[in-house]
Amino acid sequence: MTTTLSYPIGEYKKPEHIDTPQINAWISEIEALPRQLSDAVLNLSNEQLDTPYRPNGWTVRQVIHHLPDSHIGSYCRFHWALTEDNPVIKAYDEKAWAELPYQEEVPITTSLGMLENIHLRWAILLKNLTSEQLEKTFVHPEDGTLYILKSVIGMYAWHGKHHLAHIVNLKKRMNW
16 A cells, blocks of 8 residues: 555656657646646645655645755756756755755745746746757766656656645545
């Protein structure tokens, strides 16, 4: 059950072949996430926002704040890959960021707005990438993995749906 609660849509699996229709579908998912997330958390109480989506998991509030943190990071990684030759990107400790105490005071509307705005810019960037740019890469410093931008689009489309499912499934389980 914990695996289902941790990965409600399954873990991300990079397709063997990534074509233009697949990329466009992922971009559409990235565009849709801010509205879907806002709709999912509309009218939740503070008590509900402070409920973990699974035992020992993040609260709904932490998930909401995590998404713009993570997606702003990816947006920057795209820029680095597009303007530098195979850059080594900066990693961050997402669990430590989620536990920073100031985030309890940040209204969720602030993070929802950040997500909406970063996704607006990100989607425009993604729609304008050439086939050559989609092949650009960056390196993750922790394990040396080489990431190709076209596959990163899929990872982040999945990432948004993954966390949205945490919230939607919690709401169903709790009858909210």
